[in-house]
Amino acid sequence: MADELVVKELERVVVRFSGDSGDGMQLAGNIFSNLSAVLGNDISTFPDYPAEIRAPQGTISGVSGFQVHIGAKKVFTSGDKCDVLVAMNPAALKTNAKYLTPQSIIIIDADSFTKKDLEKALFVTDDPFKELGLSQQVIDAPITSMCKESLKESGLDNKAAIRCKNMFALGLVCWLFNRPLDYAMHMLQEKFAKKPTIADANIKVLTDGYNYGHNTHASVSTYIVESKGEKEKGFYTDVNGNLATSYGLVAAAEKAGLQLFLGSYPITPATDILHNLAKFKELGVITVQCEDEISGACSAIGASFAGNLAVTTTSGPGVCLKSEAINLAVIAELPLVIVNVQRGGPSTGMPTKSEQTDLLQAVYGRNGESPLVVIAATSPTNCFDSAYMAAKIALEHMTPVMLLTDGYIANGSAAWKIPSLKDYPEIKPNYVTKEMQEGWKPYVRNTISQVRYWAVPGMEGFMHRVGGLEKDYVTSAISTDPDNHQRMTITRQAKIDYIANCIPDIEIQGDKDADLLVVGWGGTYGHLYSAVEKCHEEGKKVALAHFQYINPLPKNTEEVLKGFKKIVVVEQNLGQFAGLLRMKIPGLDICQLNRVKGQPFNVTRLVEEFTKLMEGM
Amino acid sequence: MSEQLYTAKDFKSDQYVRWCPGCGDHALLNSLHKAMAGLGIAPHMTAVISGIGCSSRLPYYMNTYGFHTIHGRAAAIATGVKVANPELTVWQISGDGDGLAIGGNHFIHALRRNVNINIVLLNNRIYGLTKGQYSPTSPRGFVSKSSPYGTVEDPFRPAELAFGARGRFFGRCVDVDAACSIEVLTASAKHKGASVVEVLQNCVIFNDGCHNAVATKEGRAKNAIYLKHGEPMLFGENNEKGLMQEGFGLKVVTLGENGITEKDILVHNAHCEDNTLHMKLALMEGPDFPIALGVIRDVESPSYDECVYAQIEEVRAKKPARTLEDFLLSGDKWEIK
Numbered sequence: 001m002a003d004e005l006v007v008k009e010l011e012r013v014v015v016r017f018s019g020d021s022g023d024g025m026q027l028a029g030n031i032f033s034n035l036s037a038v039l040g041n042d043i044s045t046f047p048d049y050p051a052e053i054r055a056p057q058g059t060i061s062g063v064s065g066f067q068v069h070i071g072a073k074k075v076f077t078s079g080d081k082c083d084v085l086v087a088m089n090p091a092a093l094k095t096n097a098k099y100l101t102p103q104s105i106i107i108i109d110a111d112s113f114t115k116k117d118l119e120k121a122l123f124v125t126d127d128p129f130k131e132l133g134l135s136q137q138v139i140d141a142p143i144t145s146m147c148k149e150s151l152k153e154s155g156l157d158n159k160a161a162i163r164c165k166n167m168f169a170l171g172l173v174c175w176l177f178n179r180p181l182d183y184a185m186h187m188l189q190e191k192f193a194k195k196p197t198i199a200d201a202n203i204k205v206l207t208d209g210y211n212y213g214h215n216t217h218a219s220v221s222t223y224i225v226e227s228k229g230e231k232e233k234g235f236y237t238d239v240n241g242n243l244a245t246s247y248g249l250v251a252a253a254e255k256a257g258l259q260l261f262l263g264s265y266p267i268t269p270a271t272d273i274l275h276n277l278a279k280f281k282e283l284g285v286i287t288v289q290c291e292d293e294i295s296g297a298c299s300a301i302g303a304s305f306a307g308n309l310a311v312t313t314t315s316g317p318g319v320c321l322k323s324e325a326i327n328l329a330v331i332a333e334l335p336l337v338i339v340n341v342q343r344g345g346p347s348t349g350m351p352t353k354s355e356q357t358d359l360l361q362a363v364y365g366r367n368g369e370s371p372l373v374v375i376a377a378t379s380p381t382n383c384f385d386s387a388y389m390a391a392k393i394a395l396e397h398m399t400p401v402m403l404l405t406d407g408y409i410a411n412g413s414a415a416w417k418i419p420s421l422k423d424y425p426e427i428k429p430n431y432v433t434k435e436m437q438e439g440w441k442p443y444v445r446n447t448i449s450q451v452r453y454w455a456v457p458g459m460e461g462f463m464h465r466v467g468g469l470e471k472d473y474v475t476s477a478i479s480t481d482p483d484n485h486q487r488m489t490i491t492r493q494a495k496i497d498y499i500a501n502c503i504p505d506i507e508i509q510g511d512k513d514a515d516l517l518v519v520g521w522g523g524t525y526g527h528l529y530s531a532v533e534k535c536h537e538e539g540k541k542v543a544l545a546h547f548q549y550i551n552p553l554p555k556n557t558e559e560v561l562k563g564f565k566k567i568v569v570v571e572q573n574l575g576q577f578a579g580l581l582r583m584k585i586p587g588l589d590i591c592q593l594n595r596v597k598g599q600p601f602n603v604t605r606l607v608e609e610f611t612k613l614m615e616g617m
Numbered sequence: 618m619s620e621q622l623y624t625a626k627d628f629k630s631d632q633y634v635r636w637c638p639g640c641g642d643h644a645l646l647n648s649l650h651k652a653m654a655g656l657g658i659a660p661h662m663t664a665v666i667s668g669i670g671c672s673s674r675l676p677y678y679m680n681t682y683g684f685h686t687i688h689g690r691a692a693a694i695a696t697g698v699k700v701a702n703p704e705l706t707v708w709q710i711s712g713d714g715d716g717l718a719i720g721g722n723h724f725i726h727a728l729r730r731n732v733n734i735n736i737v738l739l740n741n742r743i744y745g746l747t748k749g750q751y752s753p754t755s756p757r758g759f760v761s762k763s764s765p766y767g768t769v770e771d772p773f774r775p776a777e778l779a780f781g782a783r784g785r786f787f788g789r790c791v792d793v794d795a796a797c798s799i800e801v802l803t804a805s806a807k808h809k810g811a812s813v814v815e816v817l818q819n820c821v822i823f824n825d826g827c828h829n830a831v832a833t834k835e836g837r838a839k840n841a842i843y844l845k846h847g848e849p850m851l852f853g854e855n856n857e858k859g860l861m862q863e864g865f866g867l868k869v870v871t872l873g874e875n876g877i878t879e880k881d882i883l884v885h886n887a888h889c890e891d892n893t894l895h896m897k898l899a900l901m902e903g904p905d906f907p908i909a910l911g912v913i914r915d916v917e918s919p920s921y922d923e924c925v926y927a928q929i930e931e932v933r934a935k936k937p938a939r940t941l942e943d944f945l946l947s948g949d950k951w952e953i954k
Binding site: 468 | 684
């Protein structure tokens with residue numbers, strides 16, 4: 001069949017690895033995306049996995065997926081539909097059928113499509129393809145049995161051998177995309193450095209999978225995604241959002257000359273930040289795994305009081321528990337970074353799925369008038385800059401800063417140019433100076449920024465007491481004086497409002513005279529940008545204003561938004577940012593586009609919806 | 618001993634002390650000022666962290682660094698302060714409600730971790746600031762505003778909770794008993810690791826007389842035993858009584874009766890790793906037994922904060938990266954030329 005082989009050159013391609021949660025799909029996907037990045041492609045990934053560690057084998061609830069979008073040029077999302085679906089069992093095929101296009105290629109493990117397997121996935125006939133109405137090209141490779149065959153002389157037992165089947169699938173995909181295996185082998189050697197037998201087994205199966213594709217020339221087209229050399233020169237590494245957040249915090253501590261302290265309690269999908277930072281001992285990072293979320297925030301506040309760059313990381317339910325402590329940092333005016341990796345709510349909700357439903361919790365979710373800064377990272381790599389800026393603002397303005405990321409960008413990865421810290425702005429906390437000692441009080445402020453001066457315990461001559469009770473504006477003693485409380489409340493708000501002068505203006509991407517302005521914030525940037533681009537390519541006049549700074553808003557926000565006839569705020573909640581904008585900027589005519597499915601937006605759908613909105617004008 | 622570097626006055630702030638007249642907190646505050654002066658640690662190297670409640674106002678009356686935080690969280694915040702800067706001497710001031718009810722979780726975990734902080738637990742067995750509800754140390758049947766027919770629950774006994782959480786220092790004193798308070802507070806500060814001092818404190822308004830048996834000098838002479846490491850466990854107005862072991866428990870004996878001499882009396886060993894006897898001593902109650910005061914348990918072991926930094930040094934000895942850039946460039950990367 002060799003003559004039927006066509007090698008297609010593609011701009012971009014989406015591959016989805018899917019199987020049981022124990023099948024190693026995340027690893028296979030990760031390796032594939034990394035080796036594509038090494039070859040110069042741009043990548044964006046989306047791990048989509050269940051909350052259960054091992055849901056019942058072969059069932060729909062246990063399906064774990066890893067999607068990677070690779071592109072010759074820049075890619076902004078992990079892709080709507082997949083060009084290649086690896087389905088290790090019928091449940092994976094069923095769950096992911098909706099992501100297929102008529103041109104997709106499906107790779108299945110023929111060994112796991114027995115009658116029993118089909119029943120587990122609730123198929124009623126013995127032809128799952130027909131039942132799902134699929135007519136795509138299928139590579140049905142007996143992956144399990146070939147994997148066993150491949151390792152029969154390895155000394156591994158049956159169970160251990162079968163666990164390598166993800167590598168057979170990866171080998172097949174590598175063949176399909178003409179990917180050399182060297183880097184994948186290197187990664188496996190690194191991963192299993194302490195278990196050489198396992199490393200060898202995985203490499204053997206990977207190679208056999210590749211050769212299987214090559215030898216049988218399984219009657220499908222293979223692809224090449226060339227890199228189009230647009231990337232800036234330099235060293236690159238692959239990061240997901242949680243890793244980039246971790247690096248951003250370390251970078252800020254380094255730049256500020258402070259010790260980084262993390263107080264945290266494990267919670268999906270934020271836990272990886274704790275894992276990452278716990279590793280950076282050589283960089284002097286301190287991590288305390290606390291007894292609960294409250295203690296995570298409180299120990300960080302204690303560390304902040306003692307002069308560290310203090311951080312607590314969590315997800316929505318954890319923020320609920322921390323909110324009283326966050327308020328203490330508001331009134332004591334201490335720097336604190338709170339990272340909320342948002343997930344599906346309310347309550348325990350959908351821990352492994354992504355949403356933007358904690359926006360108003362971040363801005364308002366505390367008792368009293370309790371203003372703090374809210375920043376929302378826009379992509380996996382932007383988590384670095386956002387975390388850096390969160391720390392900078394917290395330290396320089398003596399305030400808690402809530403950094404919102406979400407499950408999608410936290411787990412999604414992209415190629416990231418290793419930055420040079422000299423290109424990043426200085427971080428200069430508002431410390432007391434020796435000359436201030438005479439008559440200094442802890443709530444003495446800079447008259448312009450309203451920031452109080454920071455005297456760190458251990459400094460002679462600056463002993464002071466702060467706390468959760470209202471203090472006198474002048475003497476810093478406890479006060480319940482009515483006028484004083486009004487003055488302090490207004491001052492705390494003014495301090496946060498002033499920060500609008502220290503953040504970049506909102507920029508409009510696309511046509512300045514567009515018929516429709518798309519407004520988004522945080523982790524949906526890639527999808528909104530891609531959708532707006534696509535509209536643009538289709539000749540429609542659409543622009544995008546994507547917010548990274550939520551509170552305070554960039555100071556040109558009103559002016560910019562008022563320049564457009566029609567505005568649609570697109571977010572993964574029921575309209576929280578739209579509501580906030582309406583309140584802050586009266587008179588705006590805003591439409592909403594809201595989705596709370598726990599899944600990323602679909603670019604094609606967005607384009608359709610934007611088009612419809614414009615037609616309705 | 619050389620001349621003291623500091624006096625109690627160096628640790629007093631200029632704030633007017635607002636506790637009720639006759640409140641046990643006044644006396645304890647004075648003892649704490651004196652203990653701090655005696656320790657010779659500078660006020661600017663001292664941080665006093667409290668939660669919420671009457672006693673938690675204490676940091677405002679100290680001329681040190683101080684943080685009056687939120688209800689129950691003092692132990693968690695003190696942990697952050699100490700780990701962030703181990704050079705500081707960190708005191709935590711909590712009441713029985715703050716430390717053992719809303720803050721019970723942080724209390725046990727601070728002890729388990731053995732963070733080098735000095736926890737002063739002012740136990741008046743009542744909620745004062747919210748005006749008279751029973752607390753987790755109020756005895757069963759205690760009548761209060763929130764238990765008009767008496768409580769139907771058993772109290773925590775702080776020592777038992779502390780030992781259950783692997784506490785390695787436990788001392789006890791009576792608010793008005795300055796000499797013992799200063800001694801125990803000083804020992805708690807010198808102890809490396811988490812220490813708990815239970816202060817039997819009187820609430821003159823809502824629970825007056827809650828520690829009546831030991832509230833006066835005469836009462837203590839009769840009803841208390843001052844434990845001192847290495848000394849026989851003698852008590853009584855003329856040191857005529859003592860403690861001996863009997864089976865798995867303790868018994869009170871009188872010297873001279875049944876041929877008992879001082880040699881038969883137990884000698885206090887605060888440094889004993891096994892806490893069985895410490896527990897027995899700490900849980901003694903009248904009228905059959907004396908109430909134990911002084912340092913009941915004082916066993917050294919590595920503190921959490923010390924271990925955190927030791928681990929960083931250990932890793933640093935093996936890994937050269939000191940900046941993020943070094944770290945990133947020495948990891949997995951590729952170059953676009």
